[in-house]
Amino acid sequence: MLDAPPTPPIPRPPAVVELERLWGEIRRLEAVEALLSWDQETMMPARATAARSEQIATLAAIVHDRLTSDELQRAIEEAEREASGPEERAAAAEARRRTGRALAIPRRLAGELAAAAALGTDAWQRARADGGFQSFRPALDRLIGLKREQATLLSGPDAALYDALLDEYEPGARAADLDRLFAELEPELVALTRELPAEPGVAKETGAARYPLASQRDAGARVVRAIGFDEQRGRVDSSAHPFCIGLGRDDVRITWRADPDDFRPGLLGFLHEAGHALYEQGLPAHLADSPVGGAASLGIHESQSRLWENQVGRSRGFCRWLWSWLPELLPAVPFSDAEALWRHLHELRRGLIRVDADEVTYNLHVLARYRLEKALLSAELTVGDLPEAWRVEYHRLLGLTPPSDRLGVLQDIHWAIGLIGYFPTYTLGNLAASQMFEAAVAELGNLDAAFERGDFAPVLSWLRERVHSVGATLPPREVVVRATGRPLEAAAFLRHVERLVEGHARTGAERP
């Protein structure tokens, strides 16, 4: 049989081509902004901070001008008329959404928000240094006021203010959906948490460095290579706070930080950031210039980092693979077999600090913040009453009361830089990670044996096809449905943490 003749390329409407031309420029400028940030965190000389801020502000103003230009609005209108397939319609709609958000905010307010975030960072750092919330209060007051103004402009008079901010990070998500998910989570998680030992949240093992950083780095590099991070299209560096940043799918950079006394944060951090990076490296190449060529949302992004960190990296199969080579690199690992390593990676404790939280308690930390930031935005709660409200919420959810604001309301930078509506995306990611992994296992069968061989290709291929290659051509809620066959629920996640608590209770006595 002869080969079929090659399918001729389908000509795309000129308006769609024009929209991609304009949007491609914006995406390239955003890639440059990403490089400026990456460099600042990893490479930049200490005294270049002021100059860098000006460079970033200059770029941001150019991006804003392009997003709000008449030329782009005309291109979107024509693309809306001429778009023929679902991808083209999604691109026009996403361009409309992004530019609508930019157009709704006057330049004056954008400038005030940026300035308030800079002052907020400063005040937050000083408040943390001297332990007092009071010195942070005026800056936060100002920020909440500006965010309320921003939300009002974005939402119109009737819509929910919180939804308007949430949409920035999770397009189309609504507080009502979050309320429903948290209502499923809260009683169960609170009950599970009751059983867990409390820890002060600042304790660290001390003594000589047991895990040399170079060896930890080698271990992390081996892990990220094994799970499929493409080093020809990315790089790994160290920074004070680990992050992943994409300058486009061919240049995805992750950073890590290690604790010389505990190899877990470094190792799991590698997995977490590499999970983000795999998503970026798997975004659809043919949509590189399109409004829907990026990640679907922060929640979907977090689902990828969490899936690799928790569902893969903390699985029994992964622990057996790790056990086969890790003790050679890090001879000080304090346990006798792969099962003990599994327990070591699953220390479950009620603590005060979100970033140190385990899988069971993590979403309660998010819930506290979600409730408080909603109340701040709607003015049901004043900034002055926030520290006490924080203590009440932590006592209710985690049975703990922070002894200081540093271990309480001052622990995260998010509010200080105006990120309201951001925290819930962590929980959306946690839930989606569980639900996606369950769906993958249902299709591919149990993956522990493959993991034990260091074979992660099946799960990566599944994610590439189901999630990564979709980009933002679907809204995040539809991405979950496409991947798992169901809307996002708390059930898979709850099954996951129940198994953890059970496994832990069963073997906890053998803890090294």
Added chain:
Amino acid sequence: MLDAPPTPPIPRPPAVVELERLWGEIRRLEAVEALLSWDQETMMPARATAARSEQIATLAAIVHDRLTSDELQRAIEEAEREASGPEERAAAAEARRRTGRALAIPRRLAGELAAAAALGTDAWQRARADGGFQSFRPALDRLIGLKREQATLLSGPDAALYDALLDEYEPGARAADLDRLFAELEPELVALTRELPAEPGVAKETGAARYPLASQRDAGARVVRAIGFDEQRGRVDSSAHPFCIGLGRDDVRITWRADPDDFRPGLLGFLHEAGHALYEQGLPAHLADSPVGGAASLGIHESQSRLWENQVGRSRGFCRWLWSWLPELLPAVPFSDAEALWRHLHELRRGLIRVDADEVTYNLHVLARYRLEKALLSAELTVGDLPEAWRVEYHRLLGLTPPSDRLGVLQDIHWAIGLIGYFPTYTLGNLAASQMFEAAVAELGNLDAAFERGDFAPVLSWLRERVHSVGATLPPREVVVRATGRPLEAAAFLRHVERLVEGHARTGAERP
């Protein structure tokens, strides 16, 4: 006595302030372009090349739009009217010069030049790989044609084409000045060169790596710190080709490359790039946003790198300082005392390769290129006849005939990327370095004793005051006059190389 009241700041004309506002944005965008290039050479993942080219093209188009905007032209006109001091007048004049060059080139030609440079790089690399000039010829033909078109647009019908291109790198310089300087240099240098042994130009010591790269790096870092490179406002990395790039005076980055069998290229490369960096770090802070806040020219830039490399780094005092600690770091250094080290740093040989050339022969390599590129531009020489003309020129100047184009006309990338008029700035820098150092010694006294103690502050202070802090407020020729009291001449440089040849002849027999 009471303190005098502080002098009130002199109010600057609003038009001058407005010009700096617009120009500051351009300088910030240029700093971002510099970061993109630096990252590409040092950090960028291999497969990000295509995306990076697009990012750079996007930025370049924005800078071009700003440079050619009506808004900027109006600001320059008003600044020309309102400028009150020499600095303000120089700023307006420099803005006029830069924007005039940008306005003279239609967007179509700018795009064709960029594309031809990309193709030229490709063709040059392929020609080097298979050794044949013929495969490079069409690309170079195209580039020369476009450069001729560019030069015609820049110079107007009557002026010299070559001067129009030279002005890009050396504002205000003319071929007639270069001809005069080379006429002084040529007979003397050809005579000195006759005495030198010939080397094939590709010989390298082989065998085990004698100088571990980490130790070479430590040595280089010690040197650049000692001469005053501010690591809070810069950094050092490795790259295939050493360079210095400034993102503003607070962020100046140098790179290095080392030869495991020969510590000299790494050490002298450190000094060379740090010399460039000291200049950038010493540019006037109050003119950071001004058209005259940058370097005066490439020639002045090269004078700074060469001064630290050759006048300081190859001095007897410096060799004695180096001798006091270098053998500890690099125990394999093959000589017995500081004088032998001095000789080791002054190996004088006729070779075929410019970047390996010593101080005596270097400017003859430049002269050959200068003659040939002038002849190409004026069409006295065709691209087809270039390889033979190269061989004739090298035989006349250096008494050598390259056995291949790779060791001849294909050795430099400059022409392949459209840099015509660039090579002579190397010679201007070499001459100015000698003349400036002579002037510094005339004022400060012999510096060898200070160098021997590792004290380089006097010479740095002198350069800061005489050269660095001037920025581009004076044309490069005036910078030389201000620093040395005389226009640029060949005399100081010739005295310098005569001393070298003499010192070498006197002690050459003791070579290790």
